[in-house]
Amino acid sequence: MNFNNQTVIITGASRGIGRGVAESYAEAGAHVILADVQEDEGRKLEQKLKDQGRLADFIPCDVRKEEDVIRLVDFAAESAGGINIVINNAGVSRWKSPYDLTIEEWDDVLNTNVRSSFLLSREAAKHMKKQESGGSIVQISSTRSVMSEPNSEAYAASKGALVALTHALAISLGPDRIRVNCISPGWIETGAYDKLRQIDHEQHPSRRVGVPQDIVKACFYLTDPENSFVTGSHLVVDGGMTRKMIYEP
Template structure:
């Protein structure tokens, strides 16, 4: 899949899955805009892409801020003249008992994870609809939109909302040739895979824990300009865990 002459914006791109996604698009020929609230890490990630021969810039952006998001897309268009792909990857998790979770903490998670997806998609779509080929938006949800562990209410609610927002946007923006899909990752290890236990891998029907490149490849597929029949979908990438029945002895 080639993304030559395409401009891709990735939020939460300073590290982990977001950085892997940005790097994958750069290798595929895209001009990449890395957005993150972490200035030093984000600038370093963009510099690393440039050092490998790719074209990338970093824009500091707190996705909770409408002004920052507006500035992100204004800067992108000033630099590269267009926007073809948006990957809404930025996210925040907070594991806390519902008895103790404060309203401020709830709002922070929802604003970071969901409101940012809407705002960024809205601003990106304004530019994408003027493209001859439209564009593609990918939202990062989670298997926690479908199943839960204790004390994950805010995070689960935010990821469930992202799945719903995705199909709503797909229907609303379809007339402008803008495809909107989401990915629900399961366990994606962004640290040292070698430190995981054998049991961590074996519990997955796939036989292993996921890595960021599993998500990067899915982003390339969902945003490939030839895949115009794929929109409104939630692609679960979890090694089969959400399809596995688990009973305790």
Template structure:
């Protein structure tokens, strides 16, 4: 398999998309390092992967803290000897009127979503460049290119991730490191069976997305054979951002 024994670090890996991505890489033979600030869920996620025959360790990590990010990467190298792939998945959202959103709330969202992508990529790249190859996948959102009311900080953070992706792809390219990003649309991480028919039908693809849809996109972007793919922004949304909607 393409990912046999490769070392993959995933932030925000305790649940949802992050766990789905980590599980997919483990099933492909990769060795996983799961970072998350929820220690109980993070440890359980790593244990679940090991129970299914995969290799995984959990490292407590709040991506708002630079020292936590550095420790995550150090632990990955101490445990497995290197870092081959980084998935910057950790993020937070907050829907709040721009009239009420505080500067502290703005900073928290931007620091969690964007600053962490830069810091984690910088720290992982220090190890990747030693063996002349690596792949980074940043998790943006379709909110980077379209909006609902009261999403200013989240939208700004995800738009910044798209721009950061192509900037770092150019800067890190000479070191053999590829940087790409994914913008998920509606990815249901709760009870998929509870979704209504109308929820699925509003998507040109005919259904709401699942974490496995994003995991497959990560596998494509991180595959060492796809060495010509860097700086790209892959929208995985069932076609929703291409659908024109007219009020009757």
């Protein structure tokens, strides 16, 4: 797809799904604003993309801090002349028994995964609403918004909140031509794909584990300016696993 003349902010851009999304938007012609708390990795990715002739800028950003988010948005708007797309991807997890999870750990997960997405959406929308084309925001949630394993309370709550935040923002920002959608990835392998077992693939109705490019394609679809009728949606990309009944034999 062609995203020439589009400015895209991506949080959590230095690794995993965020990195795959950032590289793909850059390859498609966008000016990518890479935001991450991992400064060394972020700057390496920025240099890699620039060496490829891509438009890329890395901004150190702790998405839990309002001042960092505002600084990120101001840089993007000033350096690129506007903001077209935001991908709220940054996130953390805590796999810990609810009996032992501290309130500080709970708050850190919710602040990193949810509050940051609201803050960035709010600040970016202030610029998007001034543009004739409006803009597009995508929240990266998780299938854990609708299903769980033990000891995932904070993470599940944060990802469920992102789904709800999506439809609320879609309604509030719709009059300003700003579309807001959500993607819930399932198992997306960002490490050694060739180390996966056959059973890992075969348990999926799709017969394979996902890769970052699967989420890239979903982002491209949801942020394509021609898809102006798509807003408030929750797109599950999980190889069919949330539709599969699982019982012990």
